[in-house]
Structure formats: structure tokens, C-alpha cells
Amino acid sequence: MQDIAPRVIEILATQALLDPSEIGPEATIESLGLDSLGLVEAIFAIEEAFDIQVPFNPNEPGQGGFDTTSVASIVAAVQGLVAGKAA
Template identity: 50%
Template structure:
């Protein structure tokens, strides 16, 4: 499974949706994930890829990690996975 597929699977599970119902341009809010759900998703992604995501729930928009859409989240994680491998 690709990074993108794994991330979509985690997000879909959090949103209690089928993976086919999650599109890359969705924001997490679009698919009903609130601030608690976001923190849980970040945790699940960190566990899956064994990475640390720079994310502060107090100021999500100021974190060094873009969470505005599913696609942005995937991009960020691909970068972190690559950095970790390097």
C-alpha cells in the first residue's frame, strides 16, 4: 500500500467512512473530523509510519505541517517519511 493509500485508510476510519468516500481535496472538516478526531488521526499516522508530526493542537494553522486538505496531509507525510529514511 502506498503512503497515500495508508493515510486515506486512517482518515476514513477516523471519519467512519469508506475509503472511496474520501477525496484528496476534502478538508478534514468536510468529512466530519473535529479537533479531537484530528489529534487521533495524527497519532494513528505517527504510529503507522513511525514518524513525529510537528503539530500543536492550540494553533494548527501555525504548525509546521499543512492540514488544510487530505492531499496536503499526504504530501507532508511523504516528506517526513523520506526525511526519516534519509
């Protein structure tokens, strides 16, 4: 569970063309400079990395239970999905 955060941050960093060290938990998608397609690509990479299905539709952000407000909220949501898979 503890290695989820760095892997998610690494994926977001790759999409945002940043170094992972530049990304703190409070950072928002907008502050990382990710547009909706960048976010969709990041979520694809997250699904591949953790072998999960992420319920996310850019037409209704906030719906489906996957909170993309900040890096911390994305990490928490991925942790929840990974935990759900193990259960």
C-alpha cells in the same frame, strides 16, 4: 512512497467513519466531519503507522509545518516526514 496516500486515507476514513473510496484528495478535515480531537487521534495513528513524529498543535494549526488543510496536504506532509526519516 506511493503507498503512503492510501494508508493515510485509510486512517482518516477510520476516524471519520467513512469508506476510503469516499475520500478524495481535495477533501478538508471539516468536510470529513473530524473535530480537533478526531484529528489528534488520526495523527496519532499516522505516527504509529509510519513511525514518524508529526509536528502538530491544534492550538496553532498551520504552525510547525504540518499542513492539515486537506487530505492532499496531509499526504504530502507525511510523505515529507517519511522521506526525512530515510535521509
